[in-house]
Amino acid sequence: MVILGVLVLTCIWQDAYLVLSFGLVVIVILFFFIRFETRKVEARELVILAVLASIAAVGRIPFASIPSVQPTTFVIMIAGFVFGAESGFIIGAVAALASNMVLGQGPWTPWQMVAWGLVGLTAGMLRNTRLMKWNWGRIVFGAVWGYLFGWIMNVWGFLALTQTGNPPTLASVFLYFAASASFDSMHAASNVFFLLVFGNIWIKILTRFKRKYGFLE
Template identity: 40%
Template sequence: MPTQRSEDRRLRRRTILASALILIVIPATIMAGVFLLNDRKYYFISLLIVLYTMIPFAFVFEHRKPQARELIVIAVLAAIAVAGRAAFFMLPQFKPVVAIVMIAGVSLGAEAGFLVGAMAGFASNFFFGQGPWTPWQMFCFGIIGFLAGILFRKGLLKKTKLSLCVFGGCSTFIVYGGIINIGSVLMYTPQFSWEALLAAYISGFWFDMVHAVATVFFLFILSRPMLEKLDRIKTKYGLIEP
């Protein structure tokens, strides 16, 4: 019992650190890139986000060295997200990235979910085009994976299709759409105004809706087989536990 309580405290500290970096440090870094660097150093900001993401992820292995096969699973999920985004390039906003990032967060933990999302956003933009929007997309993809991992850990998100699809659709529309529209206003208008933000939300409504529908669609198809395969891999090889 004392060992279990100690384990719980250790996970809580790790989660608090990750939350501080993801919810405070990363947004502050993005804002610094916008207002101090005039959105011209987006590669630098993107690499900083990747670095910040690696810090809490490293705490997953605080009592042992990470095995190559554990890191390969993370890399493969990020690659699948990148390939999925590229495969549907002809359909604006209809992408499986959020679905795959959520699956990573639920199966491998919140830190892994954010890492997969951030890496997928960064790597896929070598195909779609890097720009000041890259850090925003990295953060939006990552935060949904992080939230999925946290809510699953708390028991508020289940591995059922209904639970995943409802959360996926709502988070894509509200979280991703809500944040990326703020980024659009800061990127494309000389001065922030509430009128410009409202216009961005109105003009982006259908894009956000298509993105949310796509997330629900891909979660409905992919969630069960991918989660089952990841669970078998974790059991067989003793991989990362959320």
């Protein structure tokens, strides 16, 4: 819905692509942060969310030289699956913001916050479905998000490109998205790898912590 809203508004107001897109992104982020703040969350629960966000953020740094390959999406997805949609969104958004303090902040940061936030959000929303309870279903979910993440970031990149005065065309949109296909495939493949190797053990560990200490019930 966010991406659709951005595209519709940018078609109407063609002189303010980035203003409109960033406005929508900020609204989404504030909505979830405010909603999360209204919940009764104990200090110990905030600690576990902060730790998971830190792990997701730090996980990007060793893999920074390999485009699109990192365990960040995997950590956010598993966190959302275990602790719920809102917690998953917060972990994803904070992980993007925190990791960019090392890798570099920029106008792309809000989009990464939303994209990774949506990974955690959707993992939490679908956690009780047959798809996510099945190991291969989670793997398919991770592979799909490897591409969805890239497409969300492509929207930002294309909007930034149109600000330079290049009129958007259907062909330019297709070429722009096609150019990122290899990177998106690497992201999807890395998600599959981490889910295959570490997925079940991470779910068991985090679920044990959740049940033992009553985190975010």
